Amino acid sequence: MSTSQVTAVLYQLQTIDLEIDRVIAEKQSISTSLQGSATLRKLRAEYDTARQQLLSGQQVQKEAEWSLEDVNQRLTNQERRLYSGSIQNGKELQMLQQEVQNLRAQQSRQEERLLEVMDTAEALKETAQRKTVALQQAEEHWKQENANLQIRREQAEKHFQTLQDQRQSLSSKIGEALLKRYENMRRTKQGRAVSKVEQTSCQWCPCYPDTQRVATGTYQP
Template sequence: MSTTQIAAALFQLQQLDLELERLVAELQSVVNSLEGSSKLQKLRAEHDLAQQQLRAGLQAQKEAEWVLEELNNRLSAQEQRLYGGAVTNPKELSALQQEVQRLRAQQSRQEETALEVMDSAESLQEMARQKAEELEQEEKTWGEESASLRARRDQLEVRQQELQGRRAQLASTIEPRFVNRY
């Protein structure tokens, strides 16, 4: 082989090596992208948080409703005693009237609290529904993107094997001492 032929072969080898480096970098980028979308991970975390908040809100709603129901039962029992005629002592009647008034005030406050908690639970349900929709949409988008990324990865791997084969073939035609110096 003449010096010009050796230089030309080494130049071709260099071009193949540069192409392989570019290809490996792109392949690594595609592989990293396939590991997961940060937006998707963020949406999953937000969705999980919204679900936890919703469960807590629904539990608070149930508790508020239970407290209200208990107050209603106590108020009903006290009113029945008050208006049933079983209590005739004026002092006892006065104390019972005060108890009924206190229970009514407490009932009113608890109704307001229950309504606030219900409103909050509705807001949390809407937020959870919205987060679920966003997550579903992003998962669909990610599914489409990842399919194209997997196809690109496969193409790059095939191309990498082709280039490595061509490089090995070209390197075998050049004297090893020149390849080693390269």
């Protein structure tokens, strides 16, 4: 091949190599995205936390209900004794009256406590419901995004294989020594070993190669 033909092949090869670089970067980006959504992981963590807090709140409510039930039962039993007329001893009667008063005060406190924990449990339930909806929406979005990423990955892989075949075909047209020199230049010149010259000006660098080198196609940046 003539010098200009070799240069044309090298330029085509470089165009393919630049596209290969782009596709490799795209494949890496897709692989990273397929590892999962940071937003989805955050929402899952928030959902798990909300569920645990709700379960804890519900357990506290049950314990408060059990405590109130216990106080109510004790108060009922002691009031029954107090009003049955079976206790004749004045001191014992006075002690029983005091115990009933204490149980009524305890009952009042326990009822207030139960109302508080019920309000807390209801707020935790609403929070958990919001987190559930947000997570479900994010998972549905991720499902669609994941499907699109899978399609993009397949397309990128096919494109990559096509480019590799094209590169191999072009590489076979030039000598091994020239190919090695070209690849070395690409590594040291940000991927560009060959440049077009338009109106005696290099496309990729602020250089003005001499007319003879432009005419013969031997200029490389």
